Amino acid sequence: MSEQPKRPAPGAEPAPPAPPAPERRATLVAAEHLAVGYSAAPVLQEVEFQLRAGERIGVLGPNGGGKTTLFRALLGELKPLAGELRVAVRAGTVPQTERSRLDFPVSALDVALMGAIAGRPWWQRPGRRERAAAHAALRRVGLDGLHDRSFGELSGGQRQRVLVARALVQDARVVLLDEPFTGLDNVSTARLEQLLDELAQEGRGVLIATHDVEQARAWDRVLCLNRRQIAFGPPAQTLSLEVLASTYGGSIVTLEERDGERLAILPPHHHHHDH
Ligand SMILES: Nc1ncnc2c1ncn2[C@@H]1O[C@H](COP(=O)(O)OP(=O)(O)OP(=O)(O)O)[C@@H](O)[C@H]1O
Ligand SMILES: [Mg+2]
Structure with missing residues (x-):
């Protein structure tokens, strides 16, 4: 391998905005x-x-x-x-499903919001910014229309996508x-x-x-x-x-x-x- 730094030849086209090689x-x-x-x-x-x-x-x-x-x-x-x-x-997680966890009366939006309030003091309620971020994440996974459904009522695939939304809210x-x-x-x-x-x-x-x-x-x-x-x-x-x-x-x-x-x-x- 050459020791020389790679430099584009004169007249060569500029590097395309493609993602870097793996x-x-x-x-x-x-x-x-x-x-x-x-x-x-x-x-x-x-x-x-x-x-x-x-x-x-x-x-x-x-x-x-x-x-x-x-x-x-x-x-x-x-x-x-x-x-x-x-x-x-930062890492965010979509945990292995345990049926027992599905009985909690939380909405899809609540679950996505958990990504925003993790790490905040317990007495602080989620504010408008957090709610907006949770809605945006649900939209991103194609589920904003179901934000007030209870998490346990959603289909398995929808639940997984809500959990992905939670990770997105955490900006994992x-x-x-x-x-x-x-x-x-x-x-x-x-x-x-x-x-x-x-x-x-x-x-x-x-x-x-x-x-x-x-x-x-x-x-x-x-x-x-x-x-x-x-x-x-x-x-x-x-x-x-x-x-x-x-x-x-x-x-x-x-x-x-x-x-x-x-x-x-x-x-x-x-x-x-x-x-
Ligand atoms: N909380 C725990 N305390 C002690 N041992 C544990 C605990 N959780 C898992 N183990 C043990 O660690 C080993 C690996 O378990 P782990 O749950 O990581 O496997 P897995 O690959 O996720 O399996 P699965 O496909 O069933 O989810 C197993 O022998 C398990 O019994
Ligand atoms: Mg496992």
Whole structure:
């Protein structure tokens, strides 16, 4: 490689306003030899990856593989037991759904507003600015018309989009989504995928935990976890049968040939596929 600084040749056209090449974009998250756990014993080890601005990373792994644990570390809820985790910017999260949380009588707007009032003293009620920001975020995810609906009444896909709106109100540059597609139909899935693409195009970094390997192939990189990091890289190079077997252990049930490519078919998970 040349040591000389790259300078445009005389008469060369000015640099187009295209986004910088991936390797030039800001690193938003970096993990090095990271170990995380809930006691002295780590449940996830040897994690080593980077999330750059504009990138969607699929986080794959079996139940108990450590996906949610990694997200909790990224949010600062768990301190590294070993290694380093640098999160350069504010992170917002779309948590793994627990049905029990859906019974609270809060509206879609209330949930989006939580992004504005987090970090403020408890006695301060949200003001006009916060409400305007929450409405704008709901509009951004296509849901402003439903702002006064109760959160629990919304469809699964609508709830996920409200939670994305909450992250937008927080102005999260790193958006963490923990199995956001669970239980969604195809239309809602496509809509949420489109929204995540847009978040990345805006320069945010998006980490998505999913059980759908085929879905993750469309994203920029995959991070495979099974109590430790199995692999990290672009899906095409990373998702080999060996990596899938180490990631999912004995739970891969079928290997199928499609378009000359061998695909690993995973067993039905808790999103209840019918057979
Ligand atoms: N609060 C906790 N205290 C102790 N151990 C925990 C706690 N939460 C999770 N664990 C353990 O950490 C390990 C990783 O769990 P984690 O929830 O991160 O997996 P996951 O990949 O998110 O799984 P799933 O696909 O089921 O959501 C599991 O062995 C789990 O039992
Ligand atoms: Mg989880």
